[in-house]
Amino acid sequence: MGLYIILMGVQGSGKGTQAGYITQNYGGIPQISTGDLFRAMKTRTDDLAKQIQQLMAEGKLIDDDTTNKVVEDRLQQPDAANGAIFDGFPRTPYQAQWLENYLAKKGEKIAAVVLMEINLYDAFRRAFGRVTSPSGQGYNIYTDAENLDIKWIEHPEKLFPPRLEATVKATGEKLVRRPDDAHADAIIKRIDIFKKTTQPLIDYFSGKGLVKTVNADQTVEAVTADIKKILDAAK
Numbered sequence: 001m002g003l004y005i006i007l008m009g010v011q012g013s014g015k016g017t018q019a020g021y022i023t024q025n026y027g028g029i030p031q032i033s034t035g036d037l038f039r040a041m042k043t044r045t046d047d048l049a050k051q052i053q054q055l056m057a058e059g060k061l062i063d064d065d066t067t068n069k070v071v072e073d074r075l076q077q078p079d080a081a082n083g084a085i086f087d088g089f090p091r092t093p094y095q096a097q098w099l100e101n102y103l104a105k106k107g108e109k110i111a112a113v114v115l116m117e118i119n120l121y122d123a124f125r126r127a128f129g130r131v132t133s134p135s136g137q138g139y140n141i142y143t144d145a146e147n148l149d150i151k152w153i154e155h156p157e158k159l160f161p162p163r164l165e166a167t168v169k170a171t172g173e174k175l176v177r178r179p180d181d182a183h184a185d186a187i188i189k190r191i192d193i194f195k196k197t198t199q200p201l202i203d204y205f206s207g208k209g210l211v212k213t214v215n216a217d218q219t220v221e222a223v224t225a226d227i228k229k230i231l232d233a234a235k
Ligand code: AMP
Pocket: 011, 034, 035, 036, 038, 055, 056, 059, 060, 061, 062, 063, 067, 087, 088, 089, 090, 091, 092, 095, 190
């Protein structure tokens, strides 16, 4: 049996970090983030890829069939033969049902749905403040403020919003934001969509006894320890 886990949590709840931990400690099963898969299509110039980029920039969801197809292709890669951690998927009961059917055909099932709970103000600060160095190191302009030089620069054409310029004090490395994080309106839309779409999913999976709640407003290590308990019990 493989280990198939769904990590649920609003943008900024720390799903990516915890998925990294699970990959390392549970047989290398890959994290499958539909957001990352869609972002990776950025370099494609076909109509579908362009349409996806547009919807993402507006903070809207991609349609279910397109999303399921992208996940199916990803699950067929050899590294996903023994399980996967789904991050940002499923986002609708239709996607959830599709995933269950797909796994059932292979004699597999979802082991647990880990729900990472955090208040939405903290989630906004985590997403809006998130910046990354060229080497891939992540920082936050609010929680790591003492290590960073942070400036809000007037837009060259005096448009709103101003631009963020952030560098690491110790190294002078320039930090960049994910385009969809730089746009406060897009983050708020994502949070709204999360609130609206999560409840039906929680209801759907609760009926099957799969939902396990974790307090995500703790240190990374404390959240990891809670997730470990859940996964060891579910295996
Ligand atoms: P994320 O990084 O998970 O927040 O995803 C970024 C964006 O990708 C979302 O705002 C959606 O536009 C799109 N997306 C990611 N996962 C899904 C999904 N399961 N269903 C529909 N759209 C998705």
